[in-house]
Amino acid sequence: MTKEAFVALVTCFNDDETVNYVATRAQVRRQVAAGNNIMCAGTNGDFTALTFDEKVRLCGEVVDEVGGKAKVIVNAGMPATFETILLAREFEKIGVDGIAVITPFFIQVTQDGLVRHFAAVANAVTTPVYLYDIPARTQNHIEPATAKTLAAHGNIAGIKDSGGSQDTLEAYLQVGREVPGFEVYSGPDHLVVWSLQNGARGCISGLGNVMPDTLAAIVRAFNADDIAAAEKAQEAFGAFRKDLYTLGYPPALVKRSLYLMEASVGASRQPALLPDPEQDKKIAALLVKHGLMAEAGT
Numbered sequence: 407m408t409k410e411a412f413v414a415l416v417t418c419f420n421d422d423e424t425v426n427y428v429a430t431r432a433q434v435r436r437q438v439a440a441g442n443n444i445m446c447a448g449t450n451g452d453f454t455a456l457t458f459d460e461k462v463r464l465c466g467e468v469v470d471e472v473g474g475k476a477k478v479i480v481n482a483g484m485p486a487t488f489e490t491i492l493l494a495r496e497f498e499k500i501g502v503d504g505i506a507v508i509t510p511f512f513i514q515v516t517q518d519g520l521v522r523h524f525a526a527v528a529n530a531v532t533t534p535v536y537l538y539d540i541p542a543r544t545q546n547h548i549e550p551a552t553a554k555t556l557a558a559h560g561n562i563a564g565i566k567d568s569g570g571s572q573d574t575l576e577a578y579l580q581v582g583r584e585v586p587g588f589e590v591y592s593g594p595d596h597l598v599v600w601s602l603q604n605g606a607r608g609c610i611s612g613l614g615n616v617m618p619d620t621l622a623a624i625v626r627a628f629n630a631d632d633i634a635a636a637e638k639a640q641e642a643f644g645a646f647r648k649d650l651y652t653l654g655y656p657p658a659l660v661k662r663s664l665y666l667m668e669a670s671v672g673a674s675r676q677p678a679l680l681p682d683p684e685q686d687k688k689i690a691a692l693l694v695k696h697g698l699m700a701e702a703g704t
Contacts, residue, residue: 410608411625412443412479412591414450416615416661417464419672425460427467429670433615434471440618441626443477444468445506449543449568450612450657453481454511455675458489462496469500479610483508483538487523491530498533506536506566511544517552524556534563539578540593541569550577557585566610568593572600579605595647599640602628612656613647616663616698646696653688666690667699 415437418429437444446468447453447461456464465480472478480502482493487510494505507527509520528535537556541547548556548565556562564582567575567590575592582590582605592601595613602609602625614621620643627635650659661674666689673681693699 407607408629409602409606409625410443410477410591411441411614411621412445412477412608412610413437413614413618413621414445414448414610414612415468416664416671417447417451417453417456418670419452419675421672423672423675425456425464426670426672427463429672430464431467431471433671434468437614437618438472438476441622442614442618443479444472445479445481445566445610448481448506448538448610449508449540450615450660451481452657452661452675453508458493461493462500465497465502466500469502477503479504479506479536481506481508481538482527483510485510485512487526490523490527494527494531494533494535498531502533504534504536504563505531506538508538508540509544509546509548511546515546517549520546520548520552521555524562525559528556528559528561532561535561536563536589536591537565539565539567539569539574550574550581553578554581554585557581557588563587564589564591564607566591566593568610570594572597575601575606576604582607596640596644598624598643599628599633599636602636603633612660613643613650615660616667616693617643617646642696646692646698649692649695650689653685659689662686663689663693663698666693 418426420426480497482505484490539548578590582588589607592606592609598609623639664671694701
């Protein structure tokens, strides 16, 4: 089966922090031109800072801009099952290819509670639902046994693993081997090639916002059975990731890196990385080091 690359697309903002849909569409075109699919309203898309109506419009703008040239998955996950279902139904009306549902956050949820939550969402729509596990941000983790239980649901198509642990990813991949049709998408950018080699359907990358061509090259080379080329692209991808993420919160650093490359994306609504001239110098130096931006004055 052909492997897929998705980018967890940033949401662009104007100077007054309203959503810049024009700039967001430009980022969609950039990713599609590289050969990547789109996930919107995810962690890298500042979904926790978007209103209900903004998410719905954002999804519509992205789907319209893609125009059938790539797949679109959108995250509907919220702490309350009720609001998650409301969002999922709106996204289904727009016509997305899949609905991701991040685990509830802020509240502590049992594994049985997660089963009820995800099953209720999957029962409410016909669009395929993808579990989304990122315990470092939500403090709730989908245990592999829970994923296997949910994989038996007729409308739960797979899982996005953003836990960062190779062991957990392997456990989800084992669920995929045991439950035909259950697709696993890797979130950690340093494990793209490894995950594809071990049965992942694809990856959903935050770093691909900054390096869309490199991400696409990894998956394209893998699909062509050119593992050496895939690993070479992975090495470049992983090297930038390692350097960048030593500076702080990864999604905010991805957004700031992209901002320094293309200011139209705007800053983040989140306070995780406030504009800091010294921090910007460090990020810019890394962009130059990795060949992503020309050095000032050259």
